[in-house]
Ligand SMILES: Nc1ncnc2c1ncn2[C@@H]1O[C@H](COP(=O)(O)OP(=O)(O)OP(=O)(O)O)[C@@H](O)[C@H]1O
């Protein structure tokens with residue numbers, strides 16, 4: 001995979017070419033101060049004039065558990081959320097133009113690994129503060145910002161200049177069983193994988209032929225020879241009427257998850273590339289092969305989230321009691337230890 005291929009798969013490059021066949025979206029340039037804020041580890045406080053301004057007080061006193069002093073001026077730092085009034089207004093206008101609810105992305109990635117942090121465990125956003133919360137919690141977003149060309153094999157060539165952009169897509173309720181990932185090599189559709197391969201969808205088994213036929217037809221008529229590269233991976237959605245839509249374009253290489261295939265099979269010499277008749281279609285065939293969701297490993301335990309957000313006051317009380325009893329135990333042990 002070459003840096004140029006990654007460059008071509010940026011949303012703002014492919015969207016104008018395939019606009020008619022995908023979900024309506026708007027692209028906003030990301031100002032440098034917003035990029036800096038997203039990359040800054042220290043501040044997670046989100047603000048914006050669309051929400052009541054928030055201030056967080058962080059108690060730096062390491063002895064805090066022993067003697068909680070909620071408002072000790074000497075030990076308390078106040079962190080004020082940064083404000084981006086112009087950008088906030090632009091984003092709100094775009095969200096409204098898209099019907100009030102959006103799916104956010106950067107040039108390549110969505111914060112799929114961070115949905116657990118949102119109140120409704122979803123990527124749907126109403127405001128810039130919703131977007132910031134997801135982006136600041138996502139490793140996939142950090143990857144886009146810091147190492148988009150990591151898996152490229154032309155390492156010695158200079159990195160193309162990237163203009164970072166916030167992509168807002170009209171929120172659409174996509175049924176995971178209708179999503180498929182298609183692998184295109186030398187402008188030929190060689191393989192199709194069920195996208196949500198961790199689940200078994202009986203309708204896929206029943207409609208195997210018509211699914212492949214619909215995707216091939218869509219590829220032949222709308223996509224083939226129209227993109228800037230001849231090797232790429234396209235994500236499609238087949239809706240309840242059988243119509244196929246483009247969801248995303250991804251580089252043909254390791255940075256893209258090969259799902260039910262392996263990259264060895266898909267790259268030169270592999271059996272799948274020699275295939276003369278239509279694409280090979282793979283999907284999960286029974287409950288037995290159901291696997292845990294791949295994004296689960298990005299989560300932290302639910303209790304941590306409840307504690308950090310103060311969502312569950314009883315958990316917080318239990319936690320403080322536990323800390324206190326641990327402290328008492330260790331005090332007792334120290335007292336028992338001979339000098
Ligand atoms: N407009 C939308 N509204 C609601 N959900 C969406 C929308 N667009 C995409 N999704 C959902 O989010 C998932 C991820 O979207 P997308 O493929 O754009 O992200 P990505 O970061 O490029 O993922 P990947 O790393 O797998 O390429 C899709 O599979 C789909 O289920």
Ligand SMILES: [Mg+2]
Pocket residue numbers: 108109248249250
């Ligand atoms: Mg993608």
